[in-house]
Amino acid sequence: MEEDAVAEEIRNRIREAFVEAGLLVGGRLLLLTDKRCLGCVTVKEMLREQLESGAAVEIDVESEGGKELCERFGIEEVPAVILDTGEELRRCEIRTEGDDLVIECEVGERRDEDKRGEEEREKEGAEEETVSESEKAESKKKELGEN
Numbered sequence: 001m002e003e004d005a006v007a008e009e010i011r012n013r014i015r016e017a018f019v020e021a022g023l024l025v026g027g028r029l030l031l032l033t034d035k036r037c038l039g040c041v042t043v044k045e046m047l048r049e050q051l052e053s054g055a056a057v058e059i060d061v062e063s064e065g066g067k068e069l070c071e072r073f074g075i076e077e078v079p080a081v082i083l084d085t086g087e088e089l090r091r092c093e094i095r096t097e098g099d100d101l102v103i104e105c106e107v108g109e110r111r112d113e114d115k116r117g118e119e120e121r122e123k124e125g126a127e128e129e130t131v132s133e134s135e136k137a138e139s140k141k142k143e144l145g146e147n
Contacts, residue, residue, distance in 0.1 A: 043079040043094065044079075
């Protein structure tokens with residue numbers, strides 16, 4: 001009976017923290033879990049009300065969507081949380097402090113996919129420079145060989 005009261009108190013604190021942080025207003029939490037993860041079981045229990053209401057959604061890291069999110073955000077450990085604001089996805093840090101579950105989300109300056117696209121364009125530009133340098137060297141060799 002005492003465990004139920006403690007669990008209810010923890011759920012109430014989480015609900016209050018979500019409301020204060022504005023997480024329950026315009027977004028939804030994506031909870032990345034793995035069936036072999038003991039910490040995931042604890043976090044799922046702490047977020048039970050949000051999972052039941054749809055304010056949070058559990059995604060298995062072994063699913064196609066879970067693998068994509070882990071790759072996109074560089075997630076290597078679970079449980080992990082991503083905030084879906086409806087306009088962007090933000091990676092969040094999740095930890096416990098005493099009996100409280102703390103979720104802190106990055107401030108969304110740019111969408112992560114925009115950052116990834118920029119990194120890919122930079123990489124492509126570097127590859128093009130390398131190709132053009134080798135093409136120049138090859139061209140120079142031909143010129144020298146023909147002269």
